[in-house]
Amino acid sequence: MSGVRVLVGTRKGAFVLTSDAARQRWDVSGPHLSGWEIYHVKGSSVNPDRIYASQSTGWFGQLIQRSDDGGQTWAPVGNEFTYVGDPGTHMWYDGSQHPWEFKRVWLLEPSPNDPEVVYAGVEDAALFRSSDGGVTWQELDGLRSVKGHLWQPGAGGMCLHTIVIDPRNEQRIFVAISAAGAFRTDDGGATWRPITRGLHSPYELPDPDADVGHCVHSIAMHPNRPEVLYMQKHWDVMRSDNSGDLWYEVSGNLPSDFGFPIAVHAHEPETIYVVPIKSDSEHFPPDGKLRVYRSRTGGNDWEALTNGLPQSNCYVNVLRSALAVDTLDACGVYFGTTGGQVYASADGGDTWSAIVHDLPPVLSVEVQTLP
């Protein structure tokens, strides 16, 4: 019987939430790796028992943990993330140049083709690849040569937080960096180029033609239509129909087009989800109402999904990696909040309920649909 495994990274450990396909009754396991910040947990689509977790603290730094039994037990693998050569400098907050320094791994993206291959997005921004299950890591340093000296950290640090791999062609990878922008490789990471044409950030970037410096918050793709990308930018929800060559805005009737995560329905490539928050300086839902917004038209025309979500006095946030879908029919949608709730909808977002209410602040939510 099929089921769902929800992998939750929090400020104080990882949690594994499991259910059968009905998605009504949940078993909660955790905290795993307790006491550590778990920025991201994600499983291999090729081997669902293989799960990677990014574990760090300010005291002891970075570890990568790996599970080979679906998240029941964990073992540390490699934690050596060394930039290729002299990484040089990037722009600092005051406009001066600042040395590139590894701080942590924000995101782990397993290959869609090989469970031993996994990519890591790190702060200070760079992309690493492991081909031995996370034991050793090699930087794909061509990325930093795309005007890296002009990249500047956002409020959360200069992190590579989004990795989207074309499932039909692993040579094509999209990444996003705060606040450097979005980039694409078509040769497996050897060379990269900015994909920011059509993005406008007048309050952050006065140069309308700037190709780096946009604060991209997340990018999503439907695996059956990899040329179409959806983006939640600092402000604006954007769409590209040509693999990022050109973007256009699809914010439409959203109450705010500021937010962090974006996701695509598993079976409807034109159905997308965002969680608007009020503004860059007020990271909470407008009017104290936690609303997921769904567009069934690939953007512009949005409906609020509120059934089962708090509609008063709610001031949590949903971070960029904390919204995900399963591939069951009907598609399940899941998100975690900075208030420690993980909400689930087993009907594409029409109704919601909390799987858990009181976890530590949720940093990431990923979902595995199990056979």
Next chain:
Amino acid sequence: MIRVVLPHHLRTLTGAGKEVSLEVAAPVTQRTVIDALEARYPLLRGMIRDRTTQQRRALIRFFACGQDLSHEAPDAPLPAAVVNGEEAYLIVGAMAGG
């Protein structure tokens, strides 16, 4: 034998008990003790000192004999009481809360 006390999270990671005993050839310094600790537990590389610079991580402290040795030179000799095993060398997570 040099006695080293690890903080909770590093004990959990290594599977070591609260205290680790290490054979360290002279000179016994903070550098040689941590080198020996990392040789015993390679997992700890990068978690006490920066991998590249070998500098103490900002929120790690080193105590021994009632003194904070965190700012001492890494190649300075450790106190005799640590060298002869009477006192433990403590690796501590710094206070960093509100």
